[in-house]
Amino acid sequence: MVQGRVQRTIEIADFELPRGAISIADLMAMEQARWEHIRTEINLRRRADPTSPLARCRLCEGGIFIRAQLTAAGTYPVYAHFSGSPLDCPWYDGENLKPDDARAAQYNGHQESALHRWLCQTVEQVAKVDPRCSHSAIDTYLRPSIAERGRWPDVFLEMGALGAFALEIQLSKPFAPEIAARHLHYDREGVSLIWIFRDLASGAGADLPQGFRDVITMQRGNAFVFDADALAASIARNTLILNCYLETERGGYLKPRLVALDDLDTRSERSVFLEDRRTGRLLEYCTNGRAKWWEPFKQADPHKVRYPFNETCFGPAWDSIRAFVPELSEWKRHYREEKLENGEHHFLEIAAILFSIANSARLGRDRLHITRIQGEGALINMLNSKIGSARFGCYAVLAETMLSNTAAHDRLDRDSLRATFEQAKASHAQIEPRHPVWVAAKRLFPEVLDGPLRAELHDLGKLPQWAIGGPTPA
Numbered sequence: 001m002v003q004g005r006v007q008r009t010i011e012i013a014d015f016e017l018p019r020g021a022i023s024i025a026d027l028m029a030m031e032q033a034r035w036e037h038i039r040t041e042i043n044l045r046r047r048a049d050p051t052s053p054l055a056r057c058r059l060c061e062g063g064i065f066i067r068a069q070l071t072a073a074g075t076y077p078v079y080a081h082f083s084g085s086p087l088d089c090p091w092y093d094g095e096n097l098k099p100d101d102a103r104a105a106q107y108n109g110h111q112e113s114a115l116h117r118w119l120c121q122t123v124e125q126v127a128k129v130d131p132r133c134s135h136s137a138i139d140t141y142l143r144p145s146i147a148e149r150g151r152w153p154d155v156f157l158e159m160g161a162l163g164a165f166a167l168e169i170q171l172s173k174p175f176a177p178e179i180a181a182r183h184l185h186y187d188r189e190g191v192s193l194i195w196i197f198r199d200l201a202s203g204a205g206a207d208l209p210q211g212f213r214d215v216i217t218m219q220r221g222n223a224f225v226f227d228a229d230a231l232a233a234s235i236a237r238n239t240l241i242l243n244c245y246l247e248t249e250r251g252g253y254l255k256p257r258l259v260a261l262d263d264l265d266t267r268s269e270r271s272v273f274l275e276d277r278r279t280g281r282l283l284e285y286c287t288n289g290r291a292k293w294w295e296p297f298k299q300a301d302p303h304k305v306r307y308p309f310n311e312t313c314f315g316p317a318w319d320s321i322r323a324f325v326p327e328l329s330e331w332k333r334h335y336r337e338e339k340l341e342n343g344e345h346h347f348l349e350i351a352a353i354l355f356s357i358a359n360s361a362r363l364g365r366d367r368l369h370i371t372r373i374q375g376e377g378a379l380i381n382m383l384n385s386k387i388g389s390a391r392f393g394c395y396a397v398l399a400e401t402m403l404s405n406t407a408a409h410d411r412l413d414r415d416s417l418r419a420t421f422e423q424a425k426a427s428h429a430q431i432e433p434r435h436p437v438w439v440a441a442k443r444l445f446p447e448v449l450d451g452p453l454r455a456e457l458h459d460l461g462k463l464p465q466w467a468i469g470g471p472t473p474a
């Protein structure tokens with residue numbers, strides 16, 4: 001096709017499934033016997049039912065045939081419109097009806113919208129073959145409530161027990177407000193929304209335009225693509241199959257997997273995914289911060305050891321938090337100069353107070369890591385005694401925040417504890433969120449103290465039970 005656009009030819013023909021799209025390049029690469037067979041089939045169909053051609057022009061959807069072009073080099077196939085096709089098709093191969101620049105200007109938009117239409121039709125077609133599909137529609141929606149608001153999914157499917165799906169086939173990058181609006185809308189309607197791309201070749205990972213990344217974020221690190229492999233698999237398995245790209249930690253993607261709608265998790269609000277690639281990473285970040293603490297708390301239990309924080313078993317715990325929050329080293333030096341006390345031990349005691357709150361919240365009963373006292377009321381007694389002391393009075397706001405953001409928040413209703421906190425706040429300057437001890441506490445308990453991370457887990461419905469707090473104090 002050296003002369004390509006100049007001579008104008010139909011570049012893509014859409015055949016009835018299972019053939020699907022065959023580009024002019026693919027056609028010309030075929031052995032003569034194969035395209036001759038297709039040519040014959042087209043003509044047979046034309047003869048039997050002129051209203052439903054076997055192959056259509058991608059741009060105008062008019063019926064097309066294969067013309068055998070005779071040249072000095074031999075015979076080769078080209079596509080041509082049957083008579084009766086729209087004369088204004090940009091790929092119209094006959095008489096030149098429009099100036100060329102006008103055609104060129106139309107061309108890109110035409111091609112993209114034609115590809116979009118073809119994808120919608122093809123996706124619907126392969127889904128409809130599935131016997132569970134009781135209703136399908138392109139660009140329309142039965143419920144008037146949605147039509148009124150002017151929202152139509154590209155493809156809508158009712159798939160029996162699997163539920164209803166809205167499929168948005170996205171060739172150009174979607175815009176953030178539109179993405180959010182659609183997710184909220186379909187969530188309210190009880191419809192599972194899936195965004196489908198044509199490919200990820202336009203950029204991988206961080207290079208992908210933000211609109212695509214926003215969709216992948218909504219889908220928890222999953223990108224769904226309807227490409228040639230997905231189409232072939234859909235035809236073979238008699239149901240809609242998508243190629244699913246799972247995000248990796250480094251921002252790339254795993255080798256794609258062909259998935260059916262049955263494989264997808266549609267239970268969670270707002271997003272459909274094969275595997276939640278985001279939440280796991282967040283939760284892992286949280287537990288990593290505490291990984292070195294469980295062993296020393298077990299070994300140096302206050303029941304067994306009078307003052308646990310001298311024990312060497314806390315070494316790795318201190319090292320790990322100092323690696324996460326390097327400014328703790330400077331703070332420790334400063335603390336010794338000012339208070340003539342070991343800052344490391346002091347920090348271990350604060351950590352033990354916070355772990356006592358977290359574990360009591362998690363277990364639903366008081367469990368302390370800093371004093372021998374256990375059982376009913378132990379957490380309140382410990383906090384009254386520690387936060388009420390001069391050594392820990394400056395941590396009242398930290399302890400209060402920690403309590404109110406966990407399942408142990410009911411302790412804040414106790415008068416004695418409330419009085420302790422008020423008194424401490426009145427008598428001691430409180431450390432602020434920028435303080436190294438607060439930063440370290442946040443790294444130990446991000447679910448509780450790291451606002452954005454806490455909000456993200458909350459939005460995803462994955463905030464751990466123990467970290468669900470009470471009503472936000474006014």
Ligand SMILES: [Zn+2]
Nearest residue numbers: 057059060089
């Ligand atoms: Zn056409």
